[in-house]
Amino acid sequence: MAWGKRADVIVHEREPFNAEPPRAALAAAHRTPLDTWYVRNHGPVPGIDPAGWRLRVGGRVARPLELSLAELRGRFTAHELVATLQCAGNRRAGLAQVRDIPGEAPWGPGATATASWTGVRLADVLAAAGADPDAGHVAFEAPDVSRIASPPQRFGGSIPAAKARGGEVLLAWAMNDEPLPAVHGAPVRAVVPGYIGARSVKWLDRITVQDHPSDNFFQATSYRLLPPEADPAAAGPGDGISLGPLALNSDILLPDDGARLRAGPATVRGYALAGDDREVARVDVSADGGRTWTQAELDGPPGPWTWRLWRTSLDLPPGPVTLTARAWDSTAAAQPEHAAHLWNPKGYANNAWARIHVTSV
Structure with missing residues (x-):
């Protein structure tokens, strides 16, 4: 199976690759094995050379940063956190039984999983950059280009600055004590526990401290809860309710x-x-x-x-x-x-x- 996943994964799309395990597979352990983890992608997995990767931190900061992977790991204290991620579309198949949802993958209950994550606290990186304490949001951006947006654009999103300063938000390079797999965001991804999976941006290479939420398509338009009568094709930035914290x-x-x-x-x-x-x-x-x-x-x-x-x-x-x-x-x-x-x-x-x-x- 592609990307090292178990043979019985349910593939919703092959390019970009989107898949979930059968529901019974998730019952095996509190920490989900890597071959059982769901995959939610919006564009092709980017090929990134870890040696050439750089994380740029800018916006409302006193000291803009540009960090290699070695510098990120060497300059900041590493932390481990066990956290569950869940896609905002998890259990969509149950809604589709009520009424058709054209153009969206029929995710079952398997778009959720738990891992131990190793990395550095986003709060520590923001402090090193001298992030403005009055800024309201922290935006993420990655090099995976999605054609879901028109015109195609890099994937991105943001979280409130108060959440970004919480010690639970990590910039992770390991998953279940193994190097982060490419399909899960290597060399470094954000891990934002308690929020929809789309905010845990994979292949992270840019962090921007700013006054307002990200204007990236996947923050401003895509991951928003629209009223039943709305036409998603006609929805624009700011329509509906922005999705952030997960629902019970x-x-x-x-x-x-x-x-x-x-x-x-x-x-x-x-x-x-x-x-x-x-x-x-x-x-x-x-x-x-x-x-x-x-x-x-x-x-x-x-x-x-x-x-x-x-x-x-x-x-x-x-x-x-x-x-x-x-x-x-x-x-x-x-x-x-x-x-x-x-x-x-x-x-x-x-x-x-x-x-x-x-x-x-």
């Missing part, structure tokens, strides 16, 4: 949708992710479409930047069964019940209750 979300990983199971006790497993700096507090699972619920067991200690894998056992009656899951976060917020209430013409931010249909015999 969960899904069922095992059993698979459409599975045939034995009636009686069955193990159900899945993930939940709170987004931003919130934590997953509870997951409820139902075998009767939501009339009654069982509270799932959550793995590991809670943390603000990673998913929590969960499991429970349910007694399945003979016949067709709808398994349903919903998560609650540390602010006592819960997932909305129906995807129909969330439908939007680009299929972003589906965080409705997770549902799969199985047959028990």
Whole structure:
């Protein structure tokens, strides 16, 4: 399979390469193996010589920087952080069941994954550059050129300066204790925990401190939540709601949708992710479409930047069964019940209750 991915990945597009693993593969471990990680690209993977790569930091800074990879690694203290990334289009297939979403990949629940990331804190680099404390945003740019924009342009985006100064945002060169793979952004990528994956810009080569959000197509126009009646082809910069922090979300990983199971006790497993700096507090699972619920067991200690894998056992009656899951976060917020209430013409931010249909015999 391309780019070192497992043979059973679900390929949504080959060029640019976009793929996700089957849902069951994500249940295997808290840290997702590199061959199981989803890939979301907007243009061809750029060929970058690490020896010639430079990171330029400019804009509202007192001391503009130009750093080689060796200088970045040698000048700043390295940190490791376990964090989950999730595409804004994760679970889009559930919205497409409500109403067609032309021109967008039908991502299932696999456009999310967790890794340990090694790199330097963006906050330390901004401090070294003398970033203006009154600037409101930090913009990222990379050399992958996307034809989704018209005219084609380099991929970019931005995050609020307050988020950029948080110690959790990294400029990473390693993933699961291995060198960052090319398809995941080598030699250096941004890792912005708690935000949509599009803000964790891969192949990062430019950081700009500025007063306003990035005017790059993928910040100003593409990754925005439009109202149901909007025409995405006619949407322009600033239309809709800019996507940043992730919404509380969960899904069922095992059993698979459409599975045939034995009636009686069955193990159900899945993930939940709170987004931003919130934590997953509870997951409820139902075998009767939501009339009654069982509270799932959550793995590991809670943390603000990673998913929590969960499991429970349910007694399945003979016949067709709808398994349903919903998560609650540390602010006592819960997932909305129906995807129909969330439908939007680009299929972003589906965080409705997770549902799969199985047959028990």
